[in-house]
Amino acid sequence: xxxxxxxxxxxxxxxxxxxxxxxxxxxxxxxxxxxxxxxxxxxxxxxxxxxxxxxxxxxxxxxxxxxxxxxxxxxxxxxxxxxxxxxxxxxxxxxxxxxxxxxxxxxxxxxxxxxxxxxxxxxxxxxxxxxxxxxxxxxxxxxxxxxxxxxxxxxxxxxxxxxxxxxxxxxxxxxxxxxxxxxxxxxxxxxxxxxxxxxxxxxxxxxxxxxxxxxxxxxxxxxxxxxxxxxxxxxxxxxxxxxxxxxxxxxxxxxxxxxxxxxxxxxxxxxxxxxxxxxxxxxxxxxxxxxxxxxxxxxxxxxxxxxxxxxxxxxxxxxxxxxxxxxxxxxxxxxxxxxxxxxxxxxxxxxxxxxxxxxxxxxxxxxxxxxxxxxxxxxxxxxxxxxxxxxxxxxxxxxxxxxxxxxxxxxxxxxxxxxxxxxxxxxxxxxxxxxxxxxxxxxxxxxxxxxxxxxxxxxxxxxxxxxxxxxxxxxxxxxxxxxxxxxxxx
Amino acid sequence: xxxxxxxxxxxxxxxxxxxxxxxxxxxxxxxxxxxxxxxxxxxxxxxxxxxxxxxxxxxxxxxxxxxxxxxxxxxxxxxxxxxxxxxxxxxxxxxxxxxxxxxxxxxxxxxxxxxxxxxxxxxxxxxxxxxxxxxxxxxxxxxxxxxxxxxxxxxxxxxxxxxxxxxxxxxxxxxxxxxxxxxxxxxxxxxxxxxxxxxxxxxxxxxxxxxxxxxxxxxxxxxxxxxxxxxxxxxxxxxxxxxxxxxxxxxxxxxxxxxxxxxxxxxxxxxxxxxxxxxxxx
Numbered sequence: 016x017x018x019x020x021x022x023x024x025x026x027x028x029x030x031x032x033x034x035x036x037x038x039x040x041x042x043x044x045x046x047x048x049x050x051x052x053x054x055x056x057x058x059x060x061x062x063x064x065x066x067x068x069x070x071x072x073x074x075x076x077x078x079x080x081x082x083x084x085x086x087x088x089x090x091x092x093x094x095x096x097x098x099x100x101x102x103x104x105x106x107x108x109x110x111x112x113x114x115x116x117x118x119x120x121x122x123x124x125x126x127x128x129x130x131x132x133x134x135x136x137x138x139x140x141x142x143x144x145x146x147x148x149x150x151x152x153x154x155x156x157x158x159x160x161x162x163x164x165x166x167x168x169x170x171x172x173x174x175x176x177x178x179x180x181x182x183x184x185x186x187x188x189x190x191x192x193x194x195x196x197x198x199x200x201x202x203x204x205x206x207x208x209x210x211x212x213x214x215x216x217x218x219x220x221x222x223x224x225x226x227x228x229x230x231x232x233x234x235x236x237x238x239x240x241x242x243x244x245x246x247x248x249x250x251x252x253x254x255x256x257x258x259x260x261x262x263x264x265x266x267x268x269x270x271x272x273x274x275x276x277x278x279x280x281x282x283x284x285x286x287x288x289x290x291x292x293x294x295x296x297x298x299x300x301x302x303x304x305x306x307x308x309x310x311x312x313x314x315x316x317x318x319x320x321x322x323x324x325x326x327x328x329x330x331x332x333x334x335x336x337x338x339x340x341x342x343x344x345x346x347x348x349x350x351x352x353x354x355x356x357x358x359x360x361x362x363x364x365x366x367x368x369x370x371x372x373x374x375x376x377x378x379x380x381x382x383x384x385x386x387x388x389x390x391x392x393x394x395x396x397x398x399x400x401x402x403x404x405x406x407x408x409x410x411x412x413x414x415x416x417x418x419x420x421x422x423x424x425x426x427x428x429x430x431x432x433x434x435x436x437x438x439x440x441x442x443x444x445x446x447x448x449x450x451x452x453x454x455x456x457x458x459x460x461x462x463x464x465x466x467x468x469x470x471x472x473x474x475x476x477x478x479x480x481x482x483x484x485x486x487x488x489x490x491x492x493x494x495x496x497x498x499x500x501x502x503x504x505x
Numbered sequence: 506x507x508x509x510x511x512x513x514x515x516x517x518x519x520x521x522x523x524x525x526x527x528x529x530x531x532x533x534x535x536x537x538x539x540x541x542x543x544x545x546x547x548x549x550x551x552x553x554x555x556x557x558x559x560x561x562x563x564x565x566x567x568x569x570x571x572x573x574x575x576x577x578x579x580x581x582x583x584x585x586x587x588x589x590x591x592x593x594x595x596x597x598x599x600x601x602x603x604x605x606x607x608x609x610x611x612x613x614x615x616x617x618x619x620x621x622x623x624x625x626x627x628x629x630x631x632x633x634x635x636x637x638x639x640x641x642x643x644x645x646x647x648x649x650x651x652x653x654x655x656x657x658x659x660x661x662x663x664x665x666x667x668x669x670x671x672x673x674x675x676x677x678x679x680x681x682x683x684x685x686x687x688x689x690x691x692x693x694x695x696x697x698x699x700x701x702x703x704x705x706x707x708x709x710x711x712x713x714x715x716x717x718x719x720x721x722x723x724x725x726x727x728x729x730x731x732x733x734x735x736x737x738x739x740x741x742x743x744x745x746x747x748x749x750x751x752x753x754x755x756x757x758x759x760x761x762x763x764x765x766x767x768x769x770x771x772x773x774x775x776x777x778x779x780x781x782x783x784x785x786x787x
Contacts, residue, residue: 307593308593384630386626386628386630387630387632387633388591389588389591389624389626389630390626390630390631390632390693390696391632391642392588392591392619393586393588393619393623393624393625393626393697394619394620394623394642394643394646394696394697394700395616395617395618395619395620395621395643395646395647395700396616396642396643396646397616400646404642404646405632408632408633408634409632409633
């Protein structure tokens with residue numbers, strides 16, 4: 016019985032328990048619900064929780080623990096020579112054991128007998144190999160007896176686990192159900208219990224989010240520290256040359272200067288903002304101040320569709336359409352524009368972040384109280400005067416926040432620049448030349464053959480951490496500004 | 506029933522409020538005819554909000570618009586400076602004249618009209634700028650002052666007229682939103698009179714204020730009316746009795762009765778007015 020089936024049955028059991036619990040509560044109070052401490056449905060939830068929750072937790076723990084436990088059992092059969100080998104050798108052996116073990120349940124009784132005999136040395140292991148090959152388990156050589164033994168143990172451990180898992184889960188569910196059922200009395204404070212469980216569930220969810228973030232940061236941080244054991248921070252943060260060489264050397268042969276990448280990132284983001292801020296802001300002003308409700312109902316969703324386009328699509332739009340177009344236009348007027356350039360990537364990225372600017376600004380402009388506009392109209396100001404002198408100044412902090420959020424989005428953007436900005440780490444002021452960004456280099460350092468002990472790979476983590484710190488700083492600052500603005504009107 | 510109705514105005518309204526005004530603010534106190542609305546009908550989409558309203562507003566006096574919530578008095582007030590133009594679905598018909606000129610005529614620019622007919626709103630709505638900038642906003646916009654000295658002067662006069670100068674003269678550069686509610690409302694009045702409007706419309710200017718701030722504003726209204734035509738919407742009948750010379754009673758989008766304030770409160774013609782001012786409904 017698969018875990019999913021068990022889960023489904025437990026869910027059904029929980030629903031049934033809910034109705035039984037509710038019925039039971041009405042029963043024990045003799046139909047006078049005011050004598051109950053909580054509303055009847057809370058007794059239902061109470062019983063459902065007692066029935067399903069412990070069993071589901073058991074199921075989850077069991078599913079996670081099954082692999083390591085059965086693997087440990089199987090490893091007891093392996094000779095010490097294997098166990099003392101490197102991790103890679105052990106993993107290789109275990110994968111052979113695993114594939115044999117997966118073949119075992121498919122064997123018929125006689126075939127399995129052959130295997131048992133081979134395990135204890137009564138027949139040669141090549142017989143076992145033949146038997147296994149019939150069932151699609153192809154081995155490179157005759158398996159060692161210890162391998163067969165390990166596989167046999169692994170398979171039987173798994174079978175035991177599969178047999179007992181449903182029994183244990185349903186037993187626990189039944190136990191919880193009957194215990195809860197006997198405890199339902201009018202004075203049982205089921206609402207408090209149910210709400211405590213709810214709160215723990217919500218708390219757990221937020222903890223998962225926070226812990227994940229902390230985990231990611233820590234793992235990146237440790238790899239970064241590892242990287243700085245190869246390359247000095249001075250060379251990384253202030254180096255002007257990016258030339259990591261290849262990972263085969265395994266030493267800090269290359270140069271890992273951050274500055275060209277940082278410059279490329281900021282340069283492209285600046286171009287993107289130059290496109291996105293005016294267009295987005297003006298669009299937002301039009302939407303919130305001038306557009307009639309019909310135009311608004313149509314145009315706002317369309318503008319927001321831009322935000323829903325996957326960035327890889329923008330990337331190949333830039334690569335296949337916009338880049339060549341820009342190059343041809345440049346060629347016609349005598350400018351030498353590379354197909355992948357700061358300008359291409361920046362403009363396309365700018366188009367991508369227009370919705371961020373416009374949508375956020377629109378919300379912020381709408382949040383400016385109507386009374387301020389009326390006050391201004393009441394003094395004989397025109398609509399454009401009102402927007403320029405009252406609405407925009409009032410909304411400015413929020414708009415700055417929106418722009419900063421868009422900027423951090425642009426800085427972290429990967430796919431567009433991978434395709435459209437090029438891979439040459441140039442320190443150039445010319446927007447017509449290709450540059451590269453931090454994100455592009457993270458991609459290129461982490462694809463292909465990896466050797467996780469070389470600075471060539473580890474530098475990706477240092478770059479990631481750098482990027483993270485930059486965007487985190489921007490986001491925190493943006494949120495600070497937005498919150499400060501909110502306080503004025505609420 | 507009838508007897509009771511007669512009793513209550515005498516007990517509740519007439520005695521405390523009326524004598525002061527009715528005694529010395531007689532018909533003679535009114536200036537000349539300033540605004541005249543004739544057969545004004547107004548719709549919000551399909552729903553008609555005003556029905557054939559006819560009202561005259563006189564210079565150098567305060568006209569109070571009273572009536573239960575939703576009776577159209579604020580809507581009517583907003584017709585007088587075409588503030589309703591801002592609302593898409595609003596449609597106005599009829600004839601409203603400012604000194605004989607039709608303000609809904611095509612050649613009239615609502616923006617210029619609003620410089621002549623100022624407005625103070627229910628909730629104080631200072632701009633998120635400094636006190637000085639709040640008052641200087643409109644004069645700057647209309648280019649009324651040639652230089653900084655003149656502008657300073659206009660700001661000072663307006664604040665003095667609004668009775669706020671003494672309280673804020675040392676902190677003109679601080680945000681207007683930092684003032685107390687009553688001060689904010691006086692700042693809004695200063696802002697409204699900075700362009701020397703001929704008419705000042707006040708839409709429940711004291712409804713968000715405490716009694717002391719209300720008293721200050723009422724005194725201010727009394728002083729301002731010497732040079733201005735004021736129309737005020739209010740829910741407080743005591744306030745209408747205290748500050749106004751003429752009172753118009755609105756009910757369900759119709760103008761029921763308009764007359765001397767003292768007459769409305771002591772001897773109204775219409776039964777509905779009687780019921781309202783005596784507190785029997787509304």
